[in-house]
Amino acid sequence: MNTRKTLVVVGHGMVGHRFVQAAIERGLTETHDIVVIGEESRPAYDRVALTSWFDKGSEALSLLPEGEYDDPRVRLILGTSVDLMDPATQTVTLSDGAVLAYDELVLATGAAPFVPPVPGVEKDNVFVYRTIEDLEAITAAAQNASSGAVIGGGLLGLEAANALRGLGLQTHVIEMNPRMMSVQVDEAGGKVLGRHLTDLGITLHTSKATAAITGEGTCTGLAFRDEDETLDVDLVVFSAGIRPRDAIARAAGLDLAERGGVLVDEQCRSTSHEHVWAIGECAAPGGTMYGLVAPGYTMAEVVVDALLGGGGAFTGADMSTKLKLMGVDVASFGDAFGATPDCLELVFNDAVAGIYKKLVISEDGKRLLGGILVGDASAYGILRPMVSSGIPLPANPEELILPASSGSMDLTLPAEAQVCSCNNVTKGDIEAAVEGGCESAAEVTAQTKAGATCGSCKTQVKKIVEDYFAAQGKVVDKSLCEHFPLTRAELFDVVLVHGYKSFDDIIAAHGTGRGCDICKPTVASILASQLGGHVLAEGRQTLQDTNDAYLGNLQKNGTYSVVPRIPGGEITPAGLIAIGQVAEEFGLYTKITGGQRIDLFGARVEQLPAIWGKLVEAGFESGHAYGKSLRTVKSCVGSTWCRYGVQDSVGLAIELELRYRGLRSPHKLKGGVSGCARECAEARGKDFGIIATEKGWNLYVGGNGGAVPAHAQLLAGDLTTEELIRYLDRFLMYYIRTADRLQRTSTWLASVDGGLDRVRAVVVDDVLGLGAELERAMAVHIDSYADEWSETLNDPEKLRRFVSFVNAPGVPDPAISFGTTRGQIVPDAGPDEPVLLGASIPVGGARR
Amino acid sequence: MTKDTTSLVPVCPLEEITRESGVTALVHGKAVAIFRTHSGDVYALSNYDPFSHASVLARGIVGTRTVAGEPVDFVASPMHKQAFDLHTGRCLDDGTVSVPTYEIVVTDGMVLVGGPKEAR
Ligand code: SRM
Ligand SMILES: Cc1cc2nc3c(=O)[nH]c(=O)nc-3n(C[C@H](O)[C@H](O)[C@H](O)COP(=O)(O)OP(=O)(O)OC[C@H]3O[C@@H](n4cnc5c(N)ncnc54)[C@H](O)[C@@H]3O)c2cc1C
Ligand code: SF4
Ligand code: FES
Numbered sequence: 001m002n003t004r005k006t007l008v009v010v011g012h013g014m015v016g017h018r019f020v021q022a023a024i025e026r027g028l029t030e031t032h033d034i035v036v037i038g039e040e041s042r043p044a045y046d047r048v049a050l051t052s053w054f055d056k057g058s059e060a061l062s063l064l065p066e067g068e069y070d071d072p073r074v075r076l077i078l079g080t081s082v083d084l085m086d087p088a089t090q091t092v093t094l095s096d097g098a099v100l101a102y103d104e105l106v107l108a109t110g111a112a113p114f115v116p117p118v119p120g121v122e123k124d125n126v127f128v129y130r131t132i133e134d135l136e137a138i139t140a141a142a143q144n145a146s147s148g149a150v151i152g153g154g155l156l157g158l159e160a161a162n163a164l165r166g167l168g169l170q171t172h173v174i175e176m177n178p179r180m181m182s183v184q185v186d187e188a189g190g191k192v193l194g195r196h197l198t199d200l201g202i203t204l205h206t207s208k209a210t211a212a213i214t215g216e217g218t219c220t221g222l223a224f225r226d227e228d229e230t231l232d233v234d235l236v237v238f239s240a241g242i243r244p245r246d247a248i249a250r251a252a253g254l255d256l257a258e259r260g261g262v263l264v265d266e267q268c269r270s271t272s273h274e275h276v277w278a279i280g281e282c283a284a285p286g287g288t289m290y291g292l293v294a295p296g297y298t299m300a301e302v303v304v305d306a307l308l309g310g311g312g313a314f315t316g317a318d319m320s321t322k323l324k325l326m327g328v329d330v331a332s333f334g335d336a337f338g339a340t341p342d343c344l345e346l347v348f349n350d351a352v353a354g355i356y357k358k359l360v361i362s363e364d365g366k367r368l369l370g371g372i373l374v375g376d377a378s379a380y381g382i383l384r385p386m387v388s389s390g391i392p393l394p395a396n397p398e399e400l401i402l403p404a405s406s407g408s409m410d411l412t413l414p415a416e417a418q419v420c421s422c423n424n425v426t427k428g429d430i431e432a433a434v435e436g437g438c439e440s441a442a443e444v445t446a447q448t449k450a451g452a453t454c455g456s457c458k459t460q461v462k463k464i465v466e467d468y469f470a471a472q473g474k475v476v477d478k479s480l481c482e483h484f485p486l487t488r489a490e491l492f493d494v495v496l497v498h499g500y501k502s503f504d505d506i507i508a509a510h511g512t513g514r515g516c517d518i519c520k521p522t523v524a525s526i527l528a529s530q531l532g533g534h535v536l537a538e539g540r541q542t543l544q545d546t547n548d549a550y551l552g553n554l555q556k557n558g559t560y561s562v563v564p565r566i567p568g569g570e571i572t573p574a575g576l577i578a579i580g581q582v583a584e585e586f587g588l589y590t591k592i593t594g595g596q597r598i599d600l601f602g603a604r605v606e607q608l609p610a611i612w613g614k615l616v617e618a619g620f621e622s623g624h625a626y627g628k629s630l631r632t633v634k635s636c637v638g639s640t641w642c643r644y645g646v647q648d649s650v651g652l653a654i655e656l657e658l659r660y661r662g663l664r665s666p667h668k669l670k671g672g673v674s675g676c677a678r679e680c681a682e683a684r685g686k687d688f689g690i691i692a693t694e695k696g697w698n699l700y701v702g703g704n705g706g707a708v709p710a711h712a713q714l715l716a717g718d719l720t721t722e723e724l725i726r727y728l729d730r731f732l733m734y735y736i737r738t739a740d741r742l743q744r745t746s747t748w749l750a751s752v753d754g755g756l757d758r759v760r761a762v763v764v765d766d767v768l769g770l771g772a773e774l775e776r777a778m779a780v781h782i783d784s785y786a787d788e789w790s791e792t793l794n795d796p797e798k799l800r801r802f803v804s805f806v807n808a809p810g811v812p813d814p815a816i817s818f819g820t821t822r823g824q825i826v827p828d829a830g831p832d833e834p835v836l837l838g839a840s841i842p843v844g845g846a847r848r
Numbered sequence: 849m850t851k852d853t854t855s856l857v858p859v860c861p862l863e864e865i866t867r868e869s870g871v872t873a874l875v876h877g878k879a880v881a882i883f884r885t886h887s888g889d890v891y892a893l894s895n896y897d898p899f900s901h902a903s904v905l906a907r908g909i910v911g912t913r914t915v916a917g918e919p920v921d922f923v924a925s926p927m928h929k930q931a932f933d934l935h936t937g938r939c940l941d942d943g944t945v946s947v948p949t950y951e952i953v954v955t956d957g958m959v960l961v962g963g964p965k966e967a968r
């Protein structure tokens with residue numbers, strides 16, 4: 001007799017998927033065959049991150065990209081719904097007519113947006129915001145629309161509004177209450193939030209009830225109750241709350257909660273039917289429905305546990321929320337409205353900066369009960385676990401919300417404090433993961449899922465990992481070096497804010513001691529990015545690494561290389577001849593580089609001015625092969641010659657190379673431009689890569705070759721040249737401002753909270769309002785650019801150092817000697833000890 | 849004829865050496881790196897970097913590093929960044945390596961460099 005049982009899961013959403021995962025992980029499939037019936041056409045996806053579908057598409061959201069579980073005892077049936085359940089016969093009937101018998105039935109049907117019975121809701125261009133199909137439909141309708149309204153100003157409504165704004169629509173939000181997010185935010189917080197939304201360009205209509213959707217067949221506007229006025233809009237999205245999808249349960253006569261949802265006990269078992277369970281948004285444990293994913297996940301675990309004979313229980317959940325609108329920070333947690341008798345409130349309200357923070361504290365001042373953060377929710381990561389774990393408040397709780405201290409307070413959470421509420425991960429779990437070998441917050445997230453869902457706990461996860469390493473004595477100190485207790489990005493801001501111009505002033509005010517080989521070049525680079533001007537300008541030359549100090553790359557034998565700029569790799573025969581003549585005259589080794597230009601090797605310090613004198617005369621300038629700065633913008637031949645080229649890639653590469661030449665940055669910068677999708681310029685292997693399209697240019701960022709190659713990712717597509725340059729200006733300056741020392745764009749992008757999406761929001765959508773400022777900074781650089789080598793040649797003070805010996809300027813250093821390989825000079829192996837120059841060689845000989 | 853390898857020879861005016869940097873001088877046929885620190889003190893080391901076997905030390909960045917709680921003036925080799933104590937020539941990254949130091953004085957604004965000092 002077959003002793004295996006059949007378990008049917010109805011609904012393959014976030015919670016249904018988590019249930020199956022837990023069932024496989026904990027061995028439930030040893031005894032049960034699982035059949036999952038999902039109504040949507042695709043496997044479960046991350047609904048919490050639904051809005052990022054606009055940037056990333058469906059695939060990135062998928063929770064089961066392979067399309068099936070790697071346990072053969074689980075069968076997934078998609079695009080099919082369960083229309084009937086019959087607890088008496090223990091069967092379900094599918095939309096295709098099939099009937100399945102079950103031993104256990106798990107309902108995970110989620111919830112559906114509530115659409116109030118307003119006349120006209122059946123019209124075209126009226127949407128909800130719940131599935132990928134909804135977003136596809138909204139996107140399609142937005143093509144022919146110029147304005148849209150979201151009905152409902154709650155958490156999801158605002159997310160939808162931001163999406164409409166992102167689609168280029170004039171966006172309105174209609175809210176019945178006098179403020180947005182009235183469930184989470186109090187009146188004062190609502191005011192501040194309202195101002196942020198208005199600044200984003202969203203028009204708010206509060207205390208307004210929609211009476212009808214107007215238009216013939218297709219929506220053209222809204223009419224309001226008690227008012228004559230109407231609002232013309234081309235499309236409408238309802239976000240007026242959600243209702244559990246309990247229709248099949250209702251028809252089968254299961255106990256339901258008063259406000260809907262399958263009534264279940266603490267084990268999530270139907271109170272009326274022994275073999276039926278309900279989890280996620282369709283369930284109402286103890287009569288309450290939870291509209292968040294984390295409680296659903298807990299319910300999924302509880303049911304797996306119960307089916308395995310365990311005693312886990314669901315006893316309520318943390319309803320903390322953080323709004324995922326880029327640029328507007330809003331968080332609300334615990335007893336946000338101060339409902340606890342006799343509780344105290346601490347409020348910080350900076351109307352000018354648009355920051356509102358409120359803490360609700362127990363009567364004795366010892367415990368944090370809840371709070372609201374608007375405008376700056378950076379403290380959310382520390383505050384929320386304080387509520388859930390009940391650890392005592394510090395002596396001066398106001399410091400938790402005063403601007404200066406955000407995040408810097410030393411709060412020690414107990415190991416059992418829940419850090420990630422979405423995935424129920426405690427501080428102890430995170431520390432255990434680190435102990436078990438995780439070396440970074442990213443690895444901890446991969447292993448524990450902490451931070452993988454809504455992301456609001458990421459800073460906290462990172463901090464715990466860092467604290468753990470610090471306690472182990474591992475260096476996670478982010479100080480630049482022993483002289484500066486700041487990161488490069490912080491130092492950049494300090495220099496910018498104070499307008500410092502010299503290393504001495506900076507170290508006197510913000511550092512200690514005299515500096516070293518790490519902080520000096522870093523400061524030199526920061527000053528160069530901000531002030532422009534010559535790298536060897538007064539006071540700065542001693543800060544430079546040898547490459548910048550001598551405007552050449554130091555070679556293994558103490559000589560330097562000479563790399564004239566050849567923008568886009570385009571060079572005239574006369575230019576080639578000139579370079580050849582210089583190389584021949586000075587006996588230099590020549591090589592075509594991987595960067596589409598020519599490198600001349602083996603020049604002694606004292607020869608550099610003469611060599612460059614000739615090159616400058618022939619029309620060349622410094623190629624900055626020595627600097628942490630723009631190197632080359634590689635190009636393919638493009639539409640100039642190529643039969644496939646759709647744009648002038650050479651022209652653009654030259655334009656960009658000339659625009660950004662000399663730009664000092666945290667690490668070197670490389671660009672590439674390809675004339676069509678065949679990508680002959682390998683643009684996606686560059687920090688910024690541009691690929692021509694029929695309509696314009698696609699801009700990719702964050703690529704590199706080198707030791708850890710990275711492919712550049714799409715920042716924005718089909719741009720005009722003007723847009724492209726604007727975004728590039730912003731992107732590069734944003735990188736220069738915020739990256740760490742020696743961090744290339746790829747690693748920087750990975751380190752930015754929110755990654756590429758965040759950078760796109762800043763660069764393309766300008767959510768920080770920094771765009772103009774970044775463009776201005778780039779304009780300063782472009783205006784102040786001058787060729788470093790011609791300036792050096794014209795300045796005796798700068799030339800003074802290009803000598804072999806102070807007291808014998810023209811005498812070649814005897815330690816440098818050459819052999820010959822393949823017909824050209826190559827360095828001899830270095831001498832084993834210092835070389836003695838014959839005492840007879842005259843001292844003070846003329847300079848060559 | 850015995851070669852003079854120890855007498856002090858004038859190299860350049862002190863003014864010619866920018867504070868916190870070095871110059872290379874040819875002294876008794878050898879390349880010597882001469883440094884002037886922020887406080888104005890001068891030091892002379894062999895210009896030969898024992899790690900890279902190249903004559904380059906004078907072109908390194910000058911700074912301070914805290915060793916056993918004390919700030920030590922050093923130069924970082926421009927080749928691969930090993931730090932050398934300006935006072936003793938000792939390598940701060942590898943205790944087994946050091947470079948010779950040279951006699952150096954400043955008289956009437958002129959820098960004079962002599963022969964190698966006894967190894968300490
Ligand atoms: C000359 C050249 C090799 C050649 O003969 O072709 C070269 C030579 C050097 N490369 Fe390179 N790289 C050269 C193309 C490349 C390329 C290819 C490219 O640009 O398309 C790459 C991979 C692409 C990239 O950078 O993403 C490349 C990846 C590196 C790296 C690794 C960077 C990384 O992020 O991992 C370094 C090390 C560094 O920069 O820290 C490096 C560093 C160096 C340095 C500067 C090392 C140094 O500090 O002395 C070399 C000295 C050049 C000199 O003495 O003049 N070079 N190097 C190429 C000069 C290109 C130019 O015209 O400016
Ligand atoms: C835009 C948006 C943003 C959100 N942001 C957050 C957030 O920041 N934090 C948070 O905690 N939560 C957030 N949520 C809520 C979160 O997505 C839900 O709590 C979570 O998806 C609930 O999971 P579930 O499995 O219960 O329901 P769902 O994910 O909706 O899955 C239910 C599935 O069952 C299917 N189904 C229904 N009936 C049947 C049937 N009869 N037969 C077969 N299949 C059926 C449905 O088609 C659906 O695929 C957000 C939701 C949206 C829409
Ligand atoms: S990328 Fe396209 S346009 Fe450029 S050379 Fe290759 S095939 Fe031609
Ligand atoms: S709290 Fe949502 S991912 Fe951790």
